Amino acid sequence: MIRTVAMRFGGLLRKESLQILRDPSSIAIAFVMPVFLLFIFGYGVSLDAKRVPLAIVVEQPNRDTQSFAGAFAQSQYFVPIHFRNVRQAEAAMKRRRVAGIVWMRANFSRELLAAGVAPIAVIVNGVDANNARIVEGYLQSVWANWLTSYARDRGAPITLPVQVEQRVWFNPAVRSRDYLVPGLIAVIMTLTGALLTAMVVAREWERGTMEALMVTPASIHEIMLSKLVPYFVLGMGGMALSVAMALWLFGVPLHGSLWVLMGASALFLMAALGMGLLVSTFARNQFVAGQVAIIVTFLPAFMLSGFIFDIRNMPAPIRTITYLVAARYFVAILQSVFLAGNVWSIFIPNAIALLLIAGFFLGLARMLARKRLD
Amino acid sequence: MSDSTEITTTAEPAIVLDSVSKSFVTGGRIVRALDNISARIRSGVVTGLIGPDAAGKTTLMRLIAGLLVPDAGRIVALGIDVAREPLRVQGALGYMPQRFGLYEDLTVQENLDLYADLHAVALVERPARYAELLKMTGLGPFTRRLAGRLSGGMKQKLGLACTLVGSPRLLLLDEPTVGVDPVSRRELWAIVYNLVENRGTSVLLSTAYLDEAERCADVLLMHEGRTLGQGAPGTFTRRVAGRSFRVFAPDVGKRALQKRLATAPGVTDAIIQGANVRIVTDKAAPPDPRELLADMPHAEITAVAPRFEDSFVSLLKAPGAAIAAAVAAAVPREAPARKAPGDGEMIVVRNLSRRFGDFYAVRDVSFSVRRGEVFGLLGANGAGKSTTFRMLCGLLPASEGTLRVAGEDLRHAAARARANIGYMAQKFSLYAELSVLRNLRFFAAAYGLRAARQRERIEWALSEFELKPFANARSADLPLGYKQRLALAAALMHEPEIIFLDEPTSGVDPLGRRDFWRRINALAESGVTVMVTTHFMEEAEYCDRLVIMAQGRILAEGTSEEMKARVRSAEIPDPSMEDAFVALIQNNLANGAQAA
Amino acid sequence: MWRRILALTIKELLAVLQDPKSRFVLVGPPIIQLLVFGYAASFDLKQVPFAVYNQDASQPSRDLVARFAGSPTFREVAAIHSDAEATALIDPGKVLMVLRIDPRFTRDLLSGRPGPVQIIVDGRNSNTALIVLGYASTIITDFSLGWIAEHGGQDPPALLDVRSWFNPNLDSRWFIVPGIVALLTQVVTLVLTALSVAREREAGTFDQLLVTPMSPLEIVIGKSLPGMLIGMMEASFIIAAAVLWFHIPLRGGLLPLFIGLGLFLLSMIGAGLMISSLSVTQQQALLGAFLFMVPSVILSGFATPIANMPPLIQDLTYVNPMRYFLIVVRGIFLEGSSARSLLPQLWPMAVIGVVTLAAAGYLFRRRLY
Known part of the structure; x- marks a missing residue:
């Protein structure tokens, strides 16, 4: 029994990995897109007025x-x-x-x-x-x-009665890139995690291979898990690439530990993959899947995560909505890990939130997925 | 597997369908895909699930495979209740969905490995199993090729091999032969027979090609979600025995003859077959065929063997004479002969080639089509017929050669040439979200028809094609047959001199196909030149002349009679168009092999 | 010719308006984005939480704290008594700023020496940090001047009298909302036109269109007019919302605004049709539109000034139509600019529009296989 499950799962995993390796669009979304976005944002977005x-x-x-x-x-x-x-x-x-x-x-x-x-x-x-x-x-x-x-x-006495000493913690040079680039990692991982997964599952529907897969003895758990594992690896790869670019191309300091960064990324990626799988349970062609994934995952990660626009500046109703956006917790962790260090009082509550969201989306996707076509 | 289970499976039916119903909601309407279907599918034989598109074949297949749950009724496959234990059923059967379910970015071997893993085939058994399957399908030399790079026929065989990896006792094949050329179709059938004979596999195979019914041991005939009957194909054809004739009348044109016979009382069906017209007479009051042709002294009439399609058409027409009446009424009223049929050459193609990079999709093709002719373009997938077609319509520039359409050189006066042609694409390609009327209005305006003329032509199209009741319906919601009528109406808005039809009848049921061809014949009679590509070999018989293409070149040109005559031999005294096609392609391959 | 173009235009409009999915694209994203950008995209700070570490418990220091607490920008959330507490509040983001008043503050102040005050800001969001510092130093300067006025002393030799033109309260919504006119018009027209040819190609209707005697020019015009019409309507809606809902002053004339809008739409439609004629499926078209839009928005000055970008990237922005239209729309809204003064912005959009439309027309027939 165990052996047959292992054999089925191994086969699915191998298939999924081979497909990723041979499909230029997966590689493009996982590796080319991050580089493209990091370049555009790293160089294009700057709030530091100079000259x-x-x-x-x-x-x-x-x-x-x-x-x-x-x-x-x-x-x-x-x-x-x-x-x-x-x-x-x-x-x-x-x-x-x-x-x-x-x-x-x-x-x-x-x-x-x-x-x-x-x-x-x-x-x-x-x-x-x-x-x-x-x-x-x-x-x-x-x-x-x-x-x-x-x-x-x-030699006159100092002219103003109050002498102000300004100290900017964590980012003494006040470089906007140092907070934009870590935040961007959340946006990029949303793309690989949610968009790519949703599109890949939709592609199986579109090409009719999902139908063939469903008539095999493989259970729906095995099929879903075989999607999660390779894209988790791919997403972590994209993350590593982004971090490398942040550190060595844009010179963003990393004050916290790499392990904390990895742990938070893994949690966020689970949430993103969960959203992607959830989208794919009802969007059965790549076009719809792509649109839905962009609207419900990418745009919120972009606008409502605190990545560019500080959540504290938003009016209360919109601030309430941001609590539903997984990226907001990840951005908070990212900005702290990079610029401040391992701040447990930031990491722990945000990590718990990510864990809950990941559990919620994965669980919901599992509940809605049926080995049936209707 | 022990012997005892094999005995029990052969004894009881492979599948039992007990009053199965299934509905879907699409566009706010409830569509009854399956309406109270009951049947027993025999074990150890090939059962054909036969019916036109939208008959409910795929829904039934999916229900049996446990991919859908019936609204009512019960399905037992291999003794297992499908709704209750779908995983167990799925472990025991093999299912090949319509597009074969292959991963195109994996190689042949990787696809086989995946399905072997999924069916948990023990590693020690694999080498022998693979060897057997590769031998059977002839895919041995291609194990390292990506599935996406295989030809249509090879993909289909790989799909079959993948479903067979788990040694299923029951095989469900959903339209495995659709879009595949006749040669590959024959090869697939050989594999299926081999399985049934050597392994005792039960096979349920769905198809829209009626001629394939005759290859099955048992046939379940479906139409619009209901079963029309079940039995050996012979039982169907026997019902129409003695009612099929071939008529040849040298004095009258074949189209005029067909038109006359189709409307004659007591004739259920009349279709053109080469130079002849094939008729099926009514069961209730079979007329004496001689009386039908009393005024044609030179007419010859010969009794011929009945075909499966004859019985299908007579079954469809039998329940309500209304359908027959509707079809008869659909015959175009006497279309005015705008242009006298003449010898003018409407399409002239000389040494036409089309290159994509180094690859010649079409190479050195020459032919010409006269005014009022119905000219066919036949060939397997990838033979270059679509490319030729697109060049003729001005959708694709030619790499070399000359093309004259309606007297205009396509290179220099493309717009003027386009004003003289009508084009009907392969799949329904009008604006699906617009109403019928809006579509007609748009195309009338696109062809530059002015106010009064435009109104007149739209009025003509609505009445001629009986689209009036649907004038304000969304085109997407029309039944398939009406969509096709609308597409033809749009292509005829500006009364073109030439009409191009790209596989116009694929997916349409036999009655719809007949209706369509009646209109085309009337057009040809009135002097319109018709150029058509088709997969249906019998439709090739409707053409005055045709060319068969393979690998970008023309293999043969002539009338269907001439093509059939070429392959007539002692073994095949009365070859069909398909026999002729298969023989031509195989000869070509053999020659190619010799040359290489 | 015009009859055929009219027929194509009507058909395009109907196709868009009768399809629920396209209708949603026209109505949904604009309203969502208007709300999100109008309210969420703000750099203005209100109620910044700060902690007071007052080591000098005397009246002058309390006065200074009161100035902070009384300002609408700041909100005092904690009074602390050690550096460790400051860390504990800043690290988890509970406060953005700590105001630390030295024990010598009052003594120095009274004795004519400068009283030391330290402001510690959380720099994780550098933009927020800079703004907080700006607000804080303004308050402290005000306090200083007040102190001088009351207690006498040496006035500073010069004072800055800062005024800002066009946006006296420096409300960033005045900056963002007119930008949304450009952003949304771009999103809607680009997606609409990018999908228009690709959708027809996918459905096979484009072939049907190409076998009619219509020329590429007629098809380009017929496909552009609906985008122009819908874009104009969208933009008018957002302009109205900006004026009536967000109360952004509209100081310039509507005529120059709509001239600019028309040219911007022309360039967007050109870009959209070019993407569309290059792509075979709707998915490719959507991806193409996305790949065009992201850099186009980022490198337009919509959220961050072009002047802050590296020189090479600044040069790149000259081919971005949105760059020009943003100046036009903000100029007319806030500065009341005239069409003449905006001429340097208008002609590049016209050039981009004509070039892209010509390219799209050329590609229609080339890219068929």
């Missing part, structure tokens, strides 16, 4: 204005472009040549002498609100640095 073109308008140049304008030239964040008057600068901003204007009026030094405070008008283009805010933050820090050096040069 922002900035209009500088100095109406009456003097020592103070020169030193302030000079502060921008030294900053790695800005490329100052000088304009004669503010009208020209505004025109340049409308043409999207510059992202902001720093305007030192003619009364700059006079007011500085008279009241001790000269206003510097700063105008930023607020169309891209996020970028504008980041640019504003950079401007503030350039200004604060300038104040310090101004005071030091004159």
Whole structure:
């Protein structure tokens, strides 16, 4: 009995593996797609403004204005472009040549002498609100640095009563790539796990091989398990490739242990495979399977996992929906393992959630799968 | 297996069907796929499950294999209740679904290994089993080839070998011969006979080819979810014994003769066969055939042996004369002879070739078709007939050679040539989600018909093809026969001079096929040139002339009579078109082998 | 010619509108995406949870904490008393920021020395971290200026008076929602047109169409018009939703907006038809559309600025029609741009549209086997 089961299962496994090896589309989704997506996102998506073109308008140049304008030239964040008057600068901003204007009026030094405070008008283009805010933050820090050096040069007391020391934990350089690339791994694994599995099972229906398989003594457990095992291996392969690219191509640090990363990935992959199998129990052609898998697994993993858009920023109803998205738990673990280390207080609750979701989807897929056509 | 079980299995029927019913819901409607079917399938013989498409054959097969559960009734296969113990039944039977269930990206050997594993065939038994199966199917030299690279006939044999790996006592084959050329069909039958004789396997084989009924020991005839009868094929043909005749009338054209005979009282069936017309007379009031032809002094009439199809058609027509009446009414009213039949050459093909990379799909093909001719293009799968066809319709540019269609060179005046042709594709290819009327309107406009003319032609199509009651129905929901009518109507909207038909009747039941050909004949009579490809050998008989293609070349050209005459011999005194086809292909292969 | 094109257009529209699956594609994703993007895709922070580690229990430090707690951006969730507690709160993500006030804070402040304050931010999401830092330093600067005003002292030599044009409150929804007009129009028209030829090829009706006397030009026009019509309707719906539901100001004219939309649709239809004529099955068409859309959205400036990308990739964005249309739609919504000032964005879309449509027409007859 055991021997016949082992023989059947072995045969199914071998068949599945041979098919993966010979089918270019499986390899493409498992290995080419991750590379493609990592390249596009790794290089294309960046929230770090660097070398922002900035209009500088100095109406009456003097020592103070020169030193302030000079502060921008030294900053790695800005490329100052000088304009004669503010009208020209505004025109340049409308043409999207510059992202902001720093305007030192003619009364700059006079007011500085008279009241001790000269206003510097700063105008930023607020169309891209996020970028504008980041640019504003950079401007503030350039200004604060300038104040310090101004005071030091004159030997005057420090000018602001509060001295702020900023510390960014886990990502001191504040590189957006370091949090986007780990998050992307969740999206990629959703593709291999759910999309590929759903399409592969649908393909068997489409080609009529599922029908032939069902009339053999192989049980539905064996058939389903023979799909899970090879695609689990394939998914872990895609994950390893993505991690390798993250570490060595994009230079993302890995502070946690590789084992924790592997464990979390394995759990998430089980959940993704479960979703894929579930989709395949009702979608019997690749077209429908692909569409459904993209809508119910890929898009949520993309939008609602906290991978780009912080879940904390979302309104309550949408935040509630995100609890149903397996990728959200995985993204939380990924961002911590890469940037913070083995944070058990993050890992354990999220891993339990993944385990529950995986169990739910696999169980449901098993319940709905019948060795029948109707 | 001990001897005792073998005795019991041969004693009791292989399958017992007890008032089995099954319905499906499609598009909001309930379709009764099987309606109270009861039958016993004998053990140790080949039983044919015969009927046109949508008769319920596949549903019945799947029910027996435990893939579906019947709504009512009971199925016992090999003494096991299928609904209760599907896994046990599945362990004992072999089932080959319609597309053979092969993994195309695995090799022949890997496919065999997979099915051997699934059926838990002991490793020690395998070498002998494989050797036997490979010998039987002739696949020995190809074990390392991917299944997807095999020809249709070889795939089918591999599919069979895979189902046989587990030594099943019962074999279910769902339309194993569909889409396979006659040569491969014959080889498959040889394997099946061999199994039955040497292993005592029980075989249930479904097919839409009525001529295959005669190869079965027992026949279960199905139509629209019901059984029309069961018995040895002889019992069916005996019922129509003495009612089949061949008529030859040199004075009248064969089409005019056929039309006249088809509507004559007391004639159940009349079809063109080469230069003759074959008729089946009515059972109740058999007319004296001589009286039918009283005004044709030179007409010859000969009694011929009945065929299975004769009995099928008479069975279908018998229950309600209504069907017969409907079919008779469907004969086109006297179509006006727009263009006098002449000798004008409507299609001229000279040294036509089509290359795909290094591979010649069509090589150096030449023929011509005259106005008003029905011209057939026959060949096995991959013989190059579809490629030739697509080039003629302007869907594919030729690599070499010249093509003139309706007097226009396809290379230079493709659009003008296209205005003169109608095209009906292999599968139903109109807009399924649009209504009948919308489809007609669209094609009328696409062919540039203006307001009044457009209305007139649509009106014509609706009445001529009896589509009025369906005018606002979604095309996808039409019965197959009506879909085919709609497709033909759309292709005829602009009254083309040439009509191209690509396997127009595949899947249509014999009555539908007759209805269709009556229309085509009427068109040909009115001077329209018809070019047709077909898998049905009997349809080749309807053609005035035909070519048979193999490996991209023309093997033979002429009338069906001429082709049959070539293979007439002492062993086959009265060869069928299929005999002629098989002989031609085999000769060609032999010549090819000699040359190599 | 026009009669035939009209017939094809009507047929295409009917085919799309009578098929429940295509109807869903037209209605479902737009509404879902509008809601998800409109609400979920936001970089704005509200109610950032933070912990206070106040080692200086005196009035000035309490005032500073009150400024944070009183701001709508921040929400105080814990008061802690050790560094270990800070770690314990930040690691599991319970707080995003810890405000640590040095024991010398009040003493230094009163004695004219700068009072040390430390802000610790969770950097796992670097964007959130940067924004939190920005908000925090604004609050602290305000506190400083307030302190100077009340207690006297040396004013800073210069102050930044920051204003932002076009979006004074820096509401990122103002940025995202007009972008959705471009995004959804792209998704719907691209999928629709990419499937249109592939669907016909799969059903065999494309052959039927090609044997009619219709020329490739007529087929291209007949297949483009429905996409244009449906795209216009979708876009109008989203524009209306942006104005009426999300209250995004529409400062420019509708005419330039629709001129831009028309050209964008032209380029999308061209791309869709090209994908469609290259693919044999609907599945390939869908995959092709997906492979086009992902880079096209990412490299368009929809979510992240093109200026932040490496130079080589920035050059690549010039062939991306969405890049141009995003500038058009945001320009007209927020900046009130005129058609003339958008001319540099308009002509590239027209060029892309004409090139892709011509290629699609050429490929119709070539790619048949």
